[in-house]
Amino acid sequence: MTSPLLRFSDVALVRGGRLLFERLSFDLLPGGAVQVLGPNGIGKSSLIRLAAGLLTPTEGTVDAVNLALSDDKVALDRELPLGRALAFWAKGRGPDEQSAALRLFDLQGLVEVPVRLLSTGQLKRAGLARAALSSAPLWLLDEPLNGLDQDSAERLDHAVAMHRQSGGAVLAASHVPLGGAWTRLELAA
Numbered sequence: 001m002t003s004p005l006l007r008f009s010d011v012a013l014v015r016g017g018r019l020l021f022e023r024l025s026f027d028l029l030p031g032g033a034v035q036v037l038g039p040n041g042i043g044k045s046s047l048i049r050l051a052a053g054l055l056t057p058t059e060g061t062v063d064a065v066n067l068a069l070s071d072d073k074v075a076l077d078r079e080l081p082l083g084r085a086l087a088f089w090a091k092g093r094g095p096d097e098q099s100a101a102l103r104l105f106d107l108q109g110l111v112e113v114p115v116r117l118l119s120t121g122q123l124k125r126a127g128l129a130r131a132a133l134s135s136a137p138l139w140l141l142d143e144p145l146n147g148l149d150q151d152s153a154e155r156l157d158h159a160v161a162m163h164r165q166s167g168g169a170v171l172a173a174s175h176v177p178l179g180g181a182w183t184r185l186e187l188a189a
């Protein structure tokens with residue numbers, strides 16, 4: 001039987017004194033993609049952070065394989081040029097693979113630019129390229145379309161499709177529909 005890359009078993013989370021969700025169980029299998037939906041403040045980012053191991057469930061268990069998280073806090077050295085900042089996360093990946101990840105998010109022209117000077121959308125694309133460059137089979141994407149223009153959104157769809165084809169899986173929190181086929185996980189009050 002195929003092992004899940006992410007498993008939530010009977011998870012409850014209390015945050016700020018409020019029960020955000022309880023008895024939440026799901027598996028994310030290789031090739032799978034789950035989009036978490038729901039109104040502001042319902043707990044979408046908290047669910048992503050649980051999956052990332054950055055929050056501990058109040059009840060239940062979360063099991064995940066090696067993962068890459070892309071959220072608003074882009075984990076790249078702000079003082080380094082983008083190419084070098086990304087290379088830090090590309091251990092075990094050859095130059096061709098690094099170039100491919102840069103091309104995937106149209107970042108080739110920005111490799112010499114310090115991370116701190118990137119625009120909002122460029123920074124978002126850099127964070128997504130970091131996930132693509134890591135060897136992590138599980139991608140966790142918090143509002144991946146924030147700041148992305150149409151072309152970049154299509155690039156993300158393509159990157160997600162390729163990742164899934166190669167046996168990876170994606171959990172994304174997004175207010176807006178994401179391209180491709182996603183299993184919807186709607187959080188409700």
Ligand SMILES: Nc1ncnc2c1ncn2[C@@H]1O[C@H](COP(=O)(O)OP(=O)(O)OP(=O)(O)O)[C@@H](O)[C@H]1O
Nearest residue numbers: 015016018020038039040041042043044045046047
């Ligand atoms: N560090 C924290 N300490 C206590 N409560 C928090 C903390 N961060 C978030 N919360 C609360 O947890 C709840 C869920 O927040 P979360 O950011 O997960 O929601 P969300 O669905 O992602 O919202 P949005 O759509 O606005 O991004 C909110 O009520 C929020 O106030």
